[in-house]
Amino acid sequence: MLKLENVEKYYGDFNLNCSMELRPGCITGLIGPNGAGKTTVFKSVLGLITVDGGRITVFGKEPDSLTSQDREDIGVVLADSGFSGYLSIEDIIPVMESLYKKFDKQEFRKKCKEFDLPFQKKIKDFSTGMKAKLKVIAAMSHGARLLILDEPTSGLDVIARDEILDYIRSYMENGERSVLISSHISGDLETLCDDLYLIDGGNLVLHEETDALLGNYCLLKVTEKQYEELDKRYIIKRRKETFGYSCLSDRKQFYLENSPGLVIEKGSIDEVITMMIRGEKI
Known part of the structure; x- marks a missing residue:
């Protein structure tokens, strides 16, 4: 589904050197302290930054070879991005319809109601938690096979986090999707992920199945x-x-x-x- 082979990226005194693989049907966690390289990995995978070495493949293809349909099969939540604050949810719906052929408007509306998001209010007036919920719902609204989720539960209270995690679990039930997720809340990943990669200073220092890590x-x-x-x-x-x-x-x-x-x-x-x-x- 996703593979990084000796991927390198240099930023001044920061060097990323990363190899990892995301298997079909699995939820993989990327953990590590602030500045460890998690967001750099996400942006490299999405082609938002150019890498200085190594190889990345998504669905067996290099990022610049992905078709428009391939890109529609990727759902994304990035910590430092989101919708324009001057849009409302009602404004977003036609945008999503134009961007994604498989956008499920009915499911999107249903989830926004379940998560108590106001349809007419401008996003700039949303709370941090409301913005986080909206980004996750949008990423999962068009049937993507691969989800890239950078701190998707940031700013959420305990109840809202549980709701989002349950939503991710239900999203994986067809067995043909995969998720790469990062979170500072380790309890989220303990109950969610099949395996975990630990990154520090741009280098992966541990890869382990979650059950093995917690059991052994x-x-x-x-x-x-x-x-x-x-x-x-x-x-x-x-x-x-x-x-x-x-x-x-x-x-x-x-x-x-x-x-x-x-x-x-x-x-x-x-x-x-x-x-x-x-x-x-x-």
Whole structure:
């Protein structure tokens, strides 16, 4: 569906070097701190910026070879873009009809009503959450096979986020669509994504199936003495703490079976991100 092979982009002292693949029927999360390169990846995929090296293919084609129909099969939400503030939802409907042959006006209206969006009000007078809802509904209103969603739940409260995530899940039910999504809210991705890529400083530092990350990764909380005696074969990163060390491993079962006296905690996505970025290699 989407593939990046050694894609490079240079901005002054920032260098992107990225290889990743989005499989048909899967939701893939791209996570990382601010400035890590997530938006650069999205804009590279969409052809909004030129890359300095590597290869990108969408539906098996390079971006500049995509037909108008191919482009209609891509739905997009970017954090720094949206509709003109002087339009209303009623103004947007004919625009969407002219842009997308498969635009579903009835479904679009239905979702806008479900998400309590006013049809006559100018978008510039929408709240941040209302604007976020509208962008997601529009991206999913024309039957796109590929969704590129950069922080789609930004500015939404807990209830609205759950509604959007449920909408994305229902959108995937036909099994022929794929989603690439980023979010600063790790809980969203834990329950939504099939696999996750972690990017830091323009480089991918981790790719893992979400179930494996949540099931196999762990944090070992050890004293200095325990650390000295610890079997370190499966320690990925460590971090000095007041009590000794926190150690990240992807072999939780190994340490449960072989080190019964250790404090072993399940690793959340946030904890894995923190350890992968701030931790040190042994």
